[in-house]
Amino acid sequence: MRRLLVLGYGMVGHRVAEAVRDRDGGDAWQVTVVGEEPRPAYDRVALSAFFDRGEAELRLPDLARRGVALRLGETATAIDRSARTVTTSAGAVLGYDALVLATGSAAFVPPVPGNDLPGCHVYRTIADLESIAADAAGARTAAVIGGGLLGLEAADALRRLGVRANVVEMAPWLMPAQVDEGGGALLGRLISGTGAGVHTGAGVSGVVAGDDGRVRRVLLGDGALDADLVVFAVGIRPRDALARDAGLALGPRGGVAVDAACRTGDPAIFAVGECASVDGTVYGLVAPGNAMAEVAADRVLGGRAEFGSADTSTKLKLLGIDVASFGDGHARTEGALEVVLNDAPGGRYAKLVVSDDARTLLGGVLVGDASAYAGLRPLVGRELPGDPLDLIAPSRGGGGVGVDALPDDAQICSCNAVTKGAVRAAISEGAADVASVKGCTRAGTSCGSCVPMLTKLLAASGVAQSAALCEHFAHTRAELLEIVRATGITTFSALLAAHGRGRGCDVCKPAVASILASLGGGHILDGEQAALQDTNDHFLANIQRNGSYSVVPRIPGGEITPERLIVIGEVARDFGLYTKITGGQRIDLLGARVEQLPAIWGRLVEAGFESGHAYGKALRTVKSCVGSSWCRYGVQDSVGLAVELETRYRGLRAPHKIKAGVSGCARECAEARGKDIGVIATEHGWNLYVGGNGGFTPRHAELLVADVDHDTLIRCVDRFLMFYIRTADRLQRTAAWIEGLDGGLDHLRAVVVDDSLGIGADLEAAVARHVDTYADEWRGVLDDPHKLARFVSFANAPDAPDPTIAFGTERGQPVPLGPVDLGLPVRPDHAKV
Amino acid sequence: MTLSTTVPPRTAVERGAACPAHRVTTERGVALLLPDGSQAAVFRTGDGALYALDNVDPFSGAAVLSRGIVGDRAGEPTVASPMLKQVYSLRTGVCLDDPEVRVAVFDVEERDGVVEVAARPDGGR
Ligand code: SRM
Ligand SMILES: Cc1cc2nc3c(=O)[nH]c(=O)nc-3n(C[C@H](O)[C@H](O)[C@H](O)COP(=O)(O)OP(=O)(O)OC[C@H]3O[C@@H](n4cnc5c(N)ncnc54)[C@H](O)[C@@H]3O)c2cc1C
Ligand code: SF4
Ligand code: FES
Numbered sequence: 001m002r003r004l005l006v007l008g009y010g011m012v013g014h015r016v017a018e019a020v021r022d023r024d025g026g027d028a029w030q031v032t033v034v035g036e037e038p039r040p041a042y043d044r045v046a047l048s049a050f051f052d053r054g055e056a057e058l059r060l061p062d063l064a065r066r067g068v069a070l071r072l073g074e075t076a077t078a079i080d081r082s083a084r085t086v087t088t089s090a091g092a093v094l095g096y097d098a099l100v101l102a103t104g105s106a107a108f109v110p111p112v113p114g115n116d117l118p119g120c121h122v123y124r125t126i127a128d129l130e131s132i133a134a135d136a137a138g139a140r141t142a143a144v145i146g147g148g149l150l151g152l153e154a155a156d157a158l159r160r161l162g163v164r165a166n167v168v169e170m171a172p173w174l175m176p177a178q179v180d181e182g183g184g185a186l187l188g189r190l191i192s193g194t195g196a197g198v199h200t201g202a203g204v205s206g207v208v209a210g211d212d213g214r215v216r217r218v219l220l221g222d223g224a225l226d227a228d229l230v231v232f233a234v235g236i237r238p239r240d241a242l243a244r245d246a247g248l249a250l251g252p253r254g255g256v257a258v259d260a261a262c263r264t265g266d267p268a269i270f271a272v273g274e275c276a277s278v279d280g281t282v283y284g285l286v287a288p289g290n291a292m293a294e295v296a297a298d299r300v301l302g303g304r305a306e307f308g309s310a311d312t313s314t315k316l317k318l319l320g321i322d323v324a325s326f327g328d329g330h331a332r333t334e335g336a337l338e339v340v341l342n343d344a345p346g347g348r349y350a351k352l353v354v355s356d357d358a359r360t361l362l363g364g365v366l367v368g369d370a371s372a373y374a375g376l377r378p379l380v381g382r383e384l385p386g387d388p389l390d391l392i393a394p395s396r397g398g399g400g401v402g403v404d405a406l407p408d409d410a411q412i413c414s415c416n417a418v419t420k421g422a423v424r425a426a427i428s429e430g431a432a433d434v435a436s437v438k439g440c441t442r443a444g445t446s447c448g449s450c451v452p453m454l455t456k457l458l459a460a461s462g463v464a465q466s467a468a469l470c471e472h473f474a475h476t477r478a479e480l481l482e483i484v485r486a487t488g489i490t491t492f493s494a495l496l497a498a499h500g501r502g503r504g505c506d507v508c509k510p511a512v513a514s515i516l517a518s519l520g521g522g523h524i525l526d527g528e529q530a531a532l533q534d535t536n537d538h539f540l541a542n543i544q545r546n547g548s549y550s551v552v553p554r555i556p557g558g559e560i561t562p563e564r565l566i567v568i569g570e571v572a573r574d575f576g577l578y579t580k581i582t583g584g585q586r587i588d589l590l591g592a593r594v595e596q597l598p599a600i601w602g603r604l605v606e607a608g609f610e611s612g613h614a615y616g617k618a619l620r621t622v623k624s625c626v627g628s629s630w631c632r633y634g635v636q637d638s639v640g641l642a643v644e645l646e647t648r649y650r651g652l653r654a655p656h657k658i659k660a661g662v663s664g665c666a667r668e669c670a671e672a673r674g675k676d677i678g679v680i681a682t683e684h685g686w687n688l689y690v691g692g693n694g695g696f697t698p699r700h701a702e703l704l705v706a707d708v709d710h711d712t713l714i715r716c717v718d719r720f721l722m723f724y725i726r727t728a729d730r731l732q733r734t735a736a737w738i739e740g741l742d743g744g745l746d747h748l749r750a751v752v753v754d755d756s757l758g759i760g761a762d763l764e765a766a767v768a769r770h771v772d773t774y775a776d777e778w779r780g781v782l783d784d785p786h787k788l789a790r791f792v793s794f795a796n797a798p799d800a801p802d803p804t805i806a807f808g809t810e811r812g813q814p815v816p817l818g819p820v821d822l823g824l825p826v827r828p829d830h831a832k833v
Numbered sequence: 834m835t836l837s838t839t840v841p842p843r844t845a846v847e848r849g850a851a852c853p854a855h856r857v858t859t860e861r862g863v864a865l866l867l868p869d870g871s872q873a874a875v876f877r878t879g880d881g882a883l884y885a886l887d888n889v890d891p892f893s894g895a896a897v898l899s900r901g902i903v904g905d906r907a908g909e910p911t912v913a914s915p916m917l918k919q920v921y922s923l924r925t926g927v928c929l930d931d932p933e934v935r936v937a938v939f940d941v942e943e944r945d946g947v948v949e950v951a952a953r954p955d956g957g958r
Binding site for chain 2: 471472493502503504505506508509510528530531532534535536538539543545546547789793794795796797800802803804805
């Protein structure tokens with residue numbers, strides 16, 4: 001067996017090992033990887049998502065399971081080319097038949113005094129982020145040195161950690177490598193709008209410590225900035241020392257010199273990724289690195305692949321602000337012409353660079369709105385489908401290029417070099433959703449910017465899953481809601497007659513009932529609405545396995561007086577109900593028969609309780625911790641806010657249930673980040689997180705907005721909830737809804753926090769209507785004899801209990817017995833035949 | 834108005850249980866307690882037709898089919914069990930999600946403002 005040794009287990013080293021494993025069917029090669037970082041390879045491109053998604057989400061597919069020997073936490077220290085061995089920091093001497101250098105690069109720290117003080121960081125590895133987070137806990141302001149892609153990501157990460165960042169950039173505008181002056185000016189304004197400071201045309205001359213010996217200030221040429229934390233993000237240097245010490249040639253600007261086969265001067269040694277210099281160029285992006293990895297793997301296995309030109313397109317994944325550049329964005333091609341749309345008030349800048357005859361697209365820059373990126377990038381070097389201005393000006397059709405205009409060999413996913421043809425082939429072989437296209441082709445698995453394109457290709461080939469609610473309505477839930485809003489239709493039958501077919505079913509009826517209720521349709525058991533409801537909503541209680549129901553009174557924030565506790569206890573005792581504390585900080589009384597529900601609720605309503613909506617697709621609970629009133633760590637009144645939120649949104653019908661939590665400090669005893677809406681107190685106000693849930697696929701909520709005051713918080717939650725109610729699918733919780741939004745969390749933040757669609761006031765007004773018209777549903781039943789009449793087990797025997805419901809005893813409380821043998825002859829058609 | 838569905842058609846119905854017709858609301862079920870202690874779920878669909886099935890959900894054993902949502906599947910009138918959501922044909926009692934399972938069907942008719950269900954299902958057989 002021949003031995004392949006890969007040095008460096010970053011994204012590119014991982015790709016080399018994976019590609020060899022993929023292709024080497026006969027297992028002719030034994031693959032060993034030496035990685036200096038103590039953890040398996042992870043998605044460095046998505047590094048900034050580390051705080052939100054955690055390490056596990058960033059991890060790349062496990063290669064140990066595919067027979068690759070991983071030596072992690074071990075550094076290669078020397079190469080002996082004549083012996084074909086590599087020595088490691090663990091003292092091991094590893095032989096090789098082929099060696100691939102994938103040592104990547106290191107962050108460059110400018111040689112200014114104080115650059116190594118405690119509190120100085122770089123932004124490259126998970127370990128860097130962990131140490132930044134540790135320092136951020138005690139920091140108020142930070143300086144990010146470098147206003148390129150990395151620096152802006154670092155500023156963003158700091159913002160999420162609750163630290164305000166000043167970005168210092170030597171060039172006259174931000175992201176000078178990708179963006180031209182016009183785009184850079186807009187970008188600077190948009191970044192300032194997120195709360196970060198922007199200092200362009202400024203260089204750092206030193207870092208100064210405070211009395212504690214930690215970073216205190218950074219010195220600029222003509223001034224200084226306060227900073228408790230500094231992140232250097234000015235550039236990278238290829239890690240080429242091993243190769244240099246082994247006598248291999250380097251490129252003019254560093255990096256191990258390689259040819260188009262990614263081979264160094266030594267035919268047994270390859271170099272790929274950020275440590276390699278191809279034709280004098282070191283690429284600091286993952287797409288060219290992956291391409292090199294594929295070439296090297298192919299060559300190791302005896303193939304003839306060559307590294308061609310590399311796509312250096314970039315799209316920045318910064319909070320709320322789109323920046324993209326592709327192809328020749330700086331118009332360096334001879335005779336190139338520029339078509340520019342500079343909409344300063346609208347916050348959009350778009351430039352296309354075209355050939356001198358204006359027919360071929362050469363590149364472009366998009367700032368503020370990069371939705372056209374996925375469609376334009378594959379067109380670089382090709383004939384334009386029309387007038388270039390039409391592609392970027394919204395008033396002229398705008399929004400870029402449709403999938404139809406792209407030829408089959410156009411690259412849809414540049415990170416992984418996947419063409420439109422390859423995606424279409426995967427679709428015709430049965431890939432029916434984005435996840436399976438990702439699985440078959442790898443497209444969309446790196447930076448994700450091509451995912452919208454994949455969705456469009458799926459739709460264009462007609463295999464996209466039907467969005468129809470059910471056989472009775474060809475519309476989605478969101479479309480039906482818009483129809484109801486626009487037409488003022490108030491009943492299911494009118495909606496069905498005008499926009500559906502057939503008689504409806506258990507899918508569309510509750511969905512429409514929920515829409516009518518969300519839009520303020522009165523009591524859920526009024527008129528025809530009653531017949532649409534699921535049994536839980538129909539009886540305002542949750543059905544249990546034996547046909548009995550449970551009773552869950554609302555206990556806002558989990559706060560309850562002794563008197564009310566006693567009432568609950570008395571009711572449970574008097575009606576013989578099983579009693580349990582729920583996972584939602586309230587009390588469940590189980591085992592009530594339908595005809596007992598009004599009497600039970602009569603007692604509860606009299607004592608001041610209201611429906612807890614445990615049965616509804618509606619707000620459930622707002623969990624709280626004790627907070628600042630009692631807890632020695634609490635910084636805000638979490639119980640007070642939880643009670644306020646629960647009272648504000650109680651009864652609000654939604655596509656799925658909604659849960660919330662409020663914690664009084666970062667210790668997070670209310671588990672708020674496990675909820676659809678999570679609020680965590682800070683010294684200055686509240687952090688709002690959205691999109692968490694437990695259940696089948698647990699998800700942590702992600703930060704929507706930080707350090708806001710009470711009124712801003714309520715406004716954001718109002719908008720968030722109503723936007724969710726209006727646009728989500730049936731039974732789609734907030735996490736899945738956010739994931740499915742075009743633009744994801746960034747788009748959501750733009751809509752909710754920055755009101756980018758201009759619908760904020762409308763959403764708030766809709767919530768205000770709900771708050772004003774809210775009435776307790778159970779009281780509504782008790783006050784209405786027609787509604788009360790439904791609460792019987794038998795229409796011909798209103799007082800008779802259902803004889804199939806019976807209880808035994810467990811740990812001193814009633815539990816369902818059954819199904820009960822009623823002594824009837826066994827009916828064969830009840831059994832499976 | 835007299836409406837009836839009979840599977841199979843018969844003549845004399847042994848009266849089982851009855852309730853005022855207005856208690857059977859459109860597109861929703863009610864349960865009737867039969868003399869032998871068993872239960873029928875009676876439904877009225879939007880076109881006025883009446884149907885009755887055994888009220889016991891065969892999957893859970895709970896007497897709850899009357900509390901399901903009424904509708905249609907490709908035109909076949911149906912009810913979905915509120916427990917685990919299997920859908921049954923109101924005409925034949927066959928479970929459309931698992932055709933090996935069937936619930937019994939009762940004769941039902943409306944006469945003079947009263948809805949009557951037969952004492953035993955499937956024509957008394
Ligand atoms: C009673 C309770 C369990 C308990 O004894 O603690 C409970 C009981 C039920 N849960 Fe739950 N869940 C209860 C807390 C939770 C929690 C914990 C929490 O809220 O902090 C979770 C995880 C958090 C979350 O929801 O994200 C939870 C995740 C679920 C899920 C999965 C949701 C998901 O998105 O994956 C379901 C299924 C669903 O809703 O589709 C579910 C569904 C149900 C249903 C409604 C199932 C059903 O249709 O019969 C159960 C009947 C409720 C009833 O009262 O009869 N229950 N359930 C808790 C009621 C809380 C309350 O006061 O309202
Ligand atoms: C925050 C951030 C955002 C980015 N965003 C993008 C983006 O949006 N788009 C894009 O295309 N690119 C982006 N990049 C760049 C991209 O991550 C890199 O191009 C890519 O990760 C390079 O991969 P690599 O494997 O060549 O190098 P690296 O990822 O640096 O991996 C090299 C590995 O080798 C290890 N190593 C080094 N020397 C030795 C040794 N002697 N022995 C053993 N192990 C060693 C290192 O510890 C490291 O783990 C981003 C980078 C960062 C940091
Ligand atoms: S989250 Fe903080 S304030 Fe609330 S109980 Fe826990 S430690 Fe106390
Ligand atoms: S373009 Fe980055 S994942 Fe497809």
